[in-house]
Amino acid sequence: MVANRYSAQQTLPEIGVAGQARIASSKILVVGCGGLAASVLPYLAAAGVGTITLIDNDVISISNLNRQVLFTESDLGLNKALILQQQLEKQNSAISIIALTEKFDLLNGIELAKAHDLVIDCTDSYSSKVTVNYCCIQTKTPLVFASVLGWDGQIALLTMQETADPCYKCFQKQAPQSINNCSMSGILGASVNLIGSHQATLTIQYLLGHIHNANFLYVFDLWNLEQRKFKLSKRHDCRFHEHNQNELNYINYSELPKLESYILIDIRTVAEWEKGHLPGAKHSSPGKLILAKQDYATTDNLVIYCNQDMLSQLVVENLQNLGYKAFVLKGGYAGYSKNV
């Protein structure tokens, strides 16, 4: 074999020329550009992953530098995704790196997940992980999840192809009321790197079609350098899976008068709202609605709608978990417009 940039990995029988071509034609999305991303990305760029999209609205701060090792002191205050893009382009000019400086959320997440072969979760909070997981389930996009804190790490490749496949919420049903983060529990850069490099390995294995490590939770004790793995299954009552969504409260537009009173809330974008909305509706962003829930009493009937049902299902699930009487308006605004 003539030596080329990738010949060392192409020599592996599990890769070869055909495998390298698969890697080169792959499109992956990396959500979050902090410590995990700084560990995962150099290996993916070096391996020749054809298109890598990065998304993060955060900027680099001094306390990031112990583990986000692709950043320098001169990058302080700059957007993380843009700086990683510059670094990776220097590393491998033959691949395409796209940087998005916005927050990954339910409004952009579905389309972004759909446009990629695989999503890598490099976020650092429970709520972000739940959002990434939701977008992957809705679009059947495989997800490589990882998390690291203190001396503990977790990784899983979740295939998300069948309804019976497990998701992140199947094993992390809820977060503790007060969960620590990196600044509270502490974190060592080298520990993040170890988890991130495993995350890169799982990603490349999936791109090559090797899924023998899929749907297991790998648990790392980084103090004692021990690793365990546990098979994951779909949780029987996981609402994130299609066939369990009937546990949410649904209501048709024509049934609204049956409620004694209700508050109709539109969670689409402001631009969509301005083009037209249901009579009597209020507008709110999904995040604002969940965070500003104290504006409503737990006895209020909150009827939530989006364009169809996707966003509203997630918001209603969150509100129901918080003890609110929330309903998904079946068919959303699209369903209403069709019938008016």
Added chain:
Amino acid sequence: MQVYFQGFGSTRALSGYSLQVAEKSSVAQVKTALIKATQDQEKYTGLDEILVATAFASETHVFDENDIISEDTIINLLPPVCGG
């Protein structure tokens, strides 16, 4: 029936802890029993909140909360890890 616990991460303090539970208890019942048994002990302060969100696993797989434990066993406690 005796259940032995192996803790990971923030539940590590429970490694070696054991509990007597009724025959054929569900995982959810074992979780409730563990929270009740430990919540008033000073050395486990704050763990009850973490245990609520912790996944319980056998030596090979993560349990569903409806799964039934039918014999003496080891349960691994896998708390949420949210950082990066």
